[in-house]
Amino acid sequence: MAQKGEGTVDEHVDARVVRTRNDVLSAAITVLVDEGWEALTHPRVAKVAGYSKATLYTHWPTRLDLVRDAFVHFGQMPHHVPTGDLRADLTGELTSFRSAMVENRLDRAMTVLVELAATVPELADARDRFVADGERVMRAVLAPHLDGDALEAATVLLCGAVVHTSMLHRRPITDGVIDAAVDIVLRGLPPAR
Amino acid sequence: MAQKGEGTVDEHVDARVVRTRNDVLSAAITVLVDEGWEALTHPRVAKVAGYSKATLYTHWPTRLDLVRDAFVHFGQMPHHVPTGDLRADLTGELTSFRSAMVENRLDRAMTVLVELAATVPELADARDRFVADGERVMRAVLAPHLDGDALEAATVLLCGAVVHTSMLHRRPITDGVIDAAVDIVLRGLPPAR
Numbered sequence: 001m002a003q004k005g006e007g008t009v010d011e012h013v014d015a016r017v018v019r020t021r022n023d024v025l026s027a028a029i030t031v032l033v034d035e036g037w038e039a040l041t042h043p044r045v046a047k048v049a050g051y052s053k054a055t056l057y058t059h060w061p062t063r064l065d066l067v068r069d070a071f072v073h074f075g076q077m078p079h080h081v082p083t084g085d086l087r088a089d090l091t092g093e094l095t096s097f098r099s100a101m102v103e104n105r106l107d108r109a110m111t112v113l114v115e116l117a118a119t120v121p122e123l124a125d126a127r128d129r130f131v132a133d134g135e136r137v138m139r140a141v142l143a144p145h146l147d148g149d150a151l152e153a154a155t156v157l158l159c160g161a162v163v164h165t166s167m168l169h170r171r172p173i174t175d176g177v178i179d180a181a182v183d184i185v186l187r188g189l190p191p192a193r
Numbered sequence: 194m195a196q197k198g199e200g201t202v203d204e205h206v207d208a209r210v211v212r213t214r215n216d217v218l219s220a221a222i223t224v225l226v227d228e229g230w231e232a233l234t235h236p237r238v239a240k241v242a243g244y245s246k247a248t249l250y251t252h253w254p255t256r257l258d259l260v261r262d263a264f265v266h267f268g269q270m271p272h273h274v275p276t277g278d279l280r281a282d283l284t285g286e287l288t289s290f291r292s293a294m295v296e297n298r299l300d301r302a303m304t305v306l307v308e309l310a311a312t313v314p315e316l317a318d319a320r321d322r323f324v325a326d327g328e329r330v331m332r333a334v335l336a337p338h339l340d341g342d343a344l345e346a347a348t349v350l351l352c353g354a355v356v357h358t359s360m361l362h363r364r365p366i367t368d369g370v371i372d373a374a375v376d377i378v379l380r381g382l383p384p385a386r
Contacts, residue, residue: 108311111311114361115304118304127361148373149372150377154377157353160349160356160357164352169324174342177349180342184377184381185381186381187381187382188376188379189380
């Protein structure tokens with residue numbers, strides 16, 4: 001983990017630490033997505049990020065530290081900002097999710113993380129947190145209208161539609177299919193509680 | 194590809210060829226799922242299957258031939274047999290899909306194939322066929338009730354719910370969530386055409 005300032009360090013140093021973290025973790029994700037887990041070494045990431053190996057080892061003593069923080073960093077991707085209009089919020093969040101798949105190559109990062117976590121048990125927590133962060137907005141949008149198994153079902157139906165299309169069909173879900181999926185789920189909501 | 198008999202070969206030989214194919218392709222899937230793509234070599238699969246390397250090279254000259262046929266073989270997994278009762282058919286197919294994830298380790302095979310096909314372009318067709326085979330029964334059950342984007346949406350919502358839960362939550366979807374998902378989609382079907 002990065003050694004953050006503790007109040008005695010001035011803001012200039014803090015800002016520099018934050019920038020270093022962002023640069024290195026973005027580079028780590030790029031290496032992981034483009035070149036795979038085997039390529040994710042301190043020397044390779046240092047080279048791609050343009051920092052010294054010593055800097056990387058100071059902030060992240062092990063590869064696991066580096067990959068864990070990289071996925072936390074990646075998990076902080078943009079989401080739709082809910083407006084209170086359920087249809088607009090579901091459509092907006094599915095569209096944001098699709099953008100992350102296409103522009104941030106979330107599909108690739110997700111595949112790598114799932115595959116990695118299956119063989120490196122220490123990464124299971126990172127995967128679970130990454131998935132929970134990804135679903136958070138969708139659950140928050142649905143929660144006023146559903147609970148229990150119905151809330152879980154609506155979440156995995158909608159998130160699953162984007163995941164399934166991106167990972168298995170290997171093309172982004174279209175606007176027409178997003179609209180049709182939202183129509184089905186809106187009509188299918190249980191009677192108001 | 195296996196050299197199948199062409200009418201002049203007696204049934205005994207045919208049956209033996211079929212058995213050899215099944216044994217070898219099942220072993221190939223086991224190796225792929227347990228040990229990964231790197232382990233999928235003719236010597237390793239021959240050893241696991243209990244056949245000679247020469248037999249494997251005769252039937253599958255290259256690793257790509259072997260992995261392609263293995264996924265076709267794996268894709269012929271059991272599906273729900275539709276009864277005409279839409280609720281029972283959706284629930285039955287989702288339950289079959291979940292069983293394949295758990296018992297046949299479909300989640301693992303799918304992750305490996307997606308990851309492989311992203312880096313080995315020659316496997317893209319195998320992946321697409323595998324996915325299409327997996328969705329065929331679901332599409333057939335839904336097709337009398339939906340078309341166009343709505344049919345696509347219902348297919349990726351329902352298949353996606355199982356894929357998302359198995360691959361990202363790393364636990365099988367529960368009966369309660371399957372029932373709630375089917376409830377949402379049944380209520381959400383567009384008005385009869």
